[in-house]
Amino acid sequence: MxxxxxxxxxxxxxxxxxxxxxxxxxxxxxxxxxxxxxxxxxxxxxxxxxxxxxxxxxxxxxxxxxxxxxxxxxxxxxxxxxxxxxxxxxxxxxxxxxxxxxxxxxxxxxxxxxxxxxxxxxxxxxxxxxxLETVILSILNHDSAVAAAASRMSVAAGARPLMEMGARRTHELAAVAASRAAYVGGFHTTSDLAAGFRYNIPTVGTSAHAFTLLHDTERDAFTAQVQTLGGGTTLLVDTFDVTEAVRTAVEVAGPNLGAVRIDSGDLLLIAHRVRQQLDELGATKTKIVVTSDLDEYAIASLAAAPVDAYGVGTQLVTGSGHPTCxxxxxxxxxxxxxxxxxxxxxxxxxxxxxxxxxxxxxxxxxxxxxxxxxxxxxxxxxxxxxxxxxxxxxxxxxxxxxxxxxxxxxxxxxxxxxxxxxxxxxxxxxxxxxxxxxxxxx
CATH class of the missing domain: 3.20.140.10 (nicotinate phosphoribosyltransferase)
Structure with missing residues (x-):
């Protein structure tokens, strides 16, 4: 074993x-x-x-x-x-x-x-x-709570992919179990490498705001990421000014940029503006990923927005308000x-x-x-x-x-x-x- x-x-x-x-x-x-x-x-x-x-x-x-x-x-x-x-x-x-x-x-x-x-x-x-009482209840209560939240988020997201990103919001071992439960409930990928290793769940991840702040300019950060990960990467565009960041991202990666990620602000409004800007810049196939404290209700509210994928952390690993069953x-x-x-x-x-x-x-x-x-x-x-x-x-x-x-x-x-x-x-x-x-x- x-x-x-x-x-x-x-x-x-x-x-x-x-x-x-x-x-x-x-x-x-x-x-x-x-x-x-x-x-x-x-x-x-x-x-x-x-x-x-x-x-x-x-x-x-x-x-x-x-x-x-x-x-x-x-x-x-x-x-x-x-x-x-x-x-x-x-x-x-x-x-x-x-x-x-x-x-x-x-x-x-x-x-x-x-x-x-x-x-x-x-x-x-x-x-x-x-x-066996305690260990069985410990596992089922936690995992079923996360899976139920994941299922509701999956329903709200429809055909759009869901990424589990909650490792930093819970105990390190609970994070692995939560990733597994979220996958059962309908999530597609996880950012947690331990979950990927132990349960063969597809993993995702590119960069955080710290990577942008590390560099002298946002352009330098985007250039370094694209040179390392290729033009199909996802660039985080809300560290400073979103409009300027999207323009720079397309200039650096070209119109075949994989995706941009929005992690703050009025996601509905910003997503529409970013989609329009990407299309005007010729990046019509570039996807939009949104994160930022999402739950099933926030995901449902974005159903009409030009969003291609969601990243969910805190609300998922805590059962979206119900951490036990x-x-x-x-x-x-x-x-x-x-x-x-x-x-x-x-x-x-x-x-x-x-x-x-x-x-x-x-x-x-x-x-x-x-x-x-x-x-x-x-x-x-x-x-x-x-x-x-x-x-x-x-x-x-x-x-x-x-x-x-x-x-x-x-x-x-x-x-x-x-x-x-x-x-x-x-x-x-x-x-x-x-x-x-x-x-x-x-």
Whole structure:
């Protein structure tokens, strides 16, 4: 296993400490009480979508599979736990031999989801399944939030390319995960070379304002860039006067200049002026790229502008106002004993307020109307109705501890486009509204 695939430094071989302490203290108590080996079913779901969102996007599944496969306690980690005196000796011995040997089912990466959708189901003994809670939620909550924002921006951009440029606006490892999630959600490229290296995402980038300011004149900066990168490069034209910069850019690179980038000001107005100026200078094929704190609403507002591509940073990597999906990991069924074949019985939290859950091991399917458009998310605990058999959403991800569902990142990206296109048209509206599909329990 190459830990670089996790977005982690290669020097960190295990994901076992990407957890909360209470996962381990629960394990210790369960071992003492004799309940640790009871067969258990945990499910990942969210009780609601972020306010105003009409659908969610499952992202991070591939990273979850890597994390599960790499979740083990080596001597260094066990030494840390002993030093902190967190656990007793028998629990340390149990952890030394730990590998997840259960089963995981889930929505495939790129699929859309709704409140109550059983996005991931983890089955095994209580001991092995409970240990995975924090790392699974950490990955899915972050990556799905970014992918949902990316999807909305992709809808707003239409056929125009989107560039992910948020590495400097978040933690360095989160930036790599965000690039991956953004690609699943519909972005085309990233500026983050670590993401390009680890996930084979196309990378882009030319120069910043500092490069222009380094030189004695803007012409000198443009000349140096064109001589180095060729006339097809993108020149940043808003360091000083945009009109003068565009004129200089075409003079230096010629009418076949690849693109100009605008990073400030009234983008709608400036884009129209720059397009007119480029055309008058004969640079009719030169493209216009805009950046500057864009989100899905700003992108949508530029739909009528002569813009060819968008670069998005802060709003993307922070989920455009919703940096988490509020996913939870709840025990929904468990056996009454650790005897082989002991039947499962539903369990559920029944506390006051909104933090209730529905017990039972669940399946999920999407009901379609006569036109093949999704009309409801169906979640059940009993037999699957025959008419829904071919529309079930969960697929096997891990079987008896072995990952069985690795796939290229482009497969998840393509799946998202297909899933999104199968929703009612109102799913793509950026105006605030309720989830586009109701969740029905049967």
């Amino acid at each position: 190459n830990t670089a695939d996790l977005g982690l430094p290669v020097a960190v071989p295990s994901t076992a400490l990407f957890t909360d302490q209470y996962e381990l203290t629960m394990l210790q108590a369960a071992l003492r009480s004799g309940t640790a080996d009871r067969r258990s079913v945990f499910e990942v779901f969210t009780r609601r979508l972020p306010e105003g969102r009409r659908y969610g996007v499952v992202a991070g599944t591939g990273r979850v599979l890597d994390a599960v496969e790499n979740f083990h306690f080596d001597e260094t980690i066990l030494g840390f736990l002993r030093e902190r005196a967190i656990l007793d000796g028998p629990t340390h011995d149990w952890l030394a031999d730990f590998r997840f040997r259960g089963d995981i089912w889930g929505y495939p990466e790129g699929e859309v989801y709704f409140p109550g959708s059983p996005i991931m189901r983890v089955e095994g003994t209580f001991a092995e399944a409970v240990l 509020s996913m939870v990991y709840k025990l929904v069924a468990r056996a009454d004993s650790d005897a082989p074949g002991a039947p499962l019985r539903p369990v559920a939290k029944k506390s006051m307020g909104a933090k209730t859950s529905v017990g039972g091991r669940k399946w999920a399917a999407r009901r379609l109307d006569e036109h093949g458009v999704a009309e409801a998310e169906i979640v059940g605990t009993g037999p699957v109705p025959p008419e829904l058999t071919d529309h079930q959403l969960q697929v096997p991800l891990v079987s008896a501890g072995t990952v069985v569902a690795r796939e290229p990142l482009d497969a998840a990206r393509d799946r998202h486009f297909a899933a999104r296109s199968g929703l009612p048209l109102s799913a793509t509206q950026l105006s605030r509204g309720e989830p586009v599909l109701p969740t029905e329990y049967i």
